[in-house]
Amino acid sequence: MKRIVLCLTAVALLLAVLGPVPAMAGKTVNLTYSIFLPEKHAQAQAAIAWAKEVEKRTNGAVNITIFAGGTLTKGPKVYEGVVSGISDIGNSCFAYTSGRFPVMQAIDLPMGYPNGKVASRVANDFGLKHADQGLKDVKLLYVHAHGPGLLHTQKPVRTLADLKGMKIRSTGFSAEVVSALGGVPVAMGQGDAYEALKTGVVEGTITPIETLKGWKQAEVVNYTTECSAVGYTTAMYVVMNKAKWNSLSPAVQKIMEEVSAEYVDIHGAAWDAADEAGRAFTLEKGNEIIPLSEEENKLWAEKAQPVITKYEESVPNGAVYVQEIRDAIKKAE
Structure with a gap:
């Protein structure tokens, strides 16, 4: 009897140390x-x-x-x-x-x-x-x-004037951004983008740079514009x-x-x-990555602001949510 009691006590002490075991007794x-x-x-x-x-x-x-x-x-x-x-x-x-x-x-x-x-x-x-x-x-x-959605095109886009009237594959808010920047959004999934770029149905796409390798789109574009100020996710x-x-x-x-x-x-x-793999892949293909100047980035952000303003005005507490995210981005950087 004493031996049984000692064994039970030892088990109880072990469980107390280890805590609850997550495995279930049933199925x-x-x-x-x-x-x-x-x-x-x-x-x-x-x-x-x-x-x-x-x-x-x-x-x-x-x-x-x-x-x-x-x-x-x-x-x-x-x-x-x-x-x-x-x-x-x-x-x-x-x-x-x-x-x-x-x-x-x-x-x-x-x-x-x-x-x-x-x-x-x-x-x-x-x-x-x-x-x-x-x-x-x-x-x-x-x-x-x-990571940030950027602009990838067949001809160089260094300023907003270069983007005007270009047909750009985009979806959701990114389509609204393209429109606000002067481009022509064309709704299309990633699966169709390669062929559309290859055949000229669209002249560019707005997407994370990882797609240039993941979806091989670096084979059908020549330039990436680092428009970081309007980088969406x-x-x-x-x-x-x-x-x-x-x-x-x-x-x-x-x-x-x-x-x-x-x-x-x-x-x-x-x-x-x-994203890093996509960047390396497009450079290997001989494509050019175009950084925007601080002034040009600011201009792009100003042009895209109506997309954010529309959200703020159409969703209850929208402005609060937008500010909350802006603050969180600064804190997380």
Whole structure:
């Protein structure tokens, strides 16, 4: 009897030191994860690594099956797919369901994001703070965002006068930016951009520089204009079905939140690495990167301001959100 008591005491002391073990006594929790990006894309790989880290830290209590490349739900359908339970977790862009997330769309405005790390930190902090604004039907795990969207063209654009009347592939707020700067926006996804540039359907594209390698667009453009003052981003969410989230143990929930917080910078670093690769690739192709003067950058920012003003005036508290993001960018730099 004394031996049994000693053994039980030793076990109790060990548990007190180690804390609660996240692995569940019952069945493993099986989750599905819909990712809109192709599996080999750096951001899809980061998302997959997040899932593997959750599995590892829960000691196998959670198993996540990945559906990349929109094989379970396409980009615009990912969010609704999570809400309805088609997938348990989803990764896509707020911009794909334009109008559904007016508060979150503030992140995508041409605020002059310097890089992916800053954009991801700002987007995540803003997203988590305002998750009750349109995201009540899911659990928001984290947000990340790409580096600054820049202008890539077939003929050099050194001033606004050079851009006037040029047909530029763009989407969402970036289309409004192109229009404000004097260009002609042409709505088109990345998948169609290469052929459109090659055949002259468009004369340029506004997009992160990573696409010059990732989508091989450096083969069909000749110049990149570093219009950093109007550098926009695209916020990408990772959300979970609310009922499924609520069914998890507090220990597993805590682990998922901890891993999510860590992966904001991992995604940001992946975006920046991809941008550097895109920059190197376009230079290898003999293309020119055109830096704008401080004066010209200021002029571009002034011309793009109506896009921000329109948002401020059309969304309740829009001006507050814009200022909040501006302050966050300065703090994160």
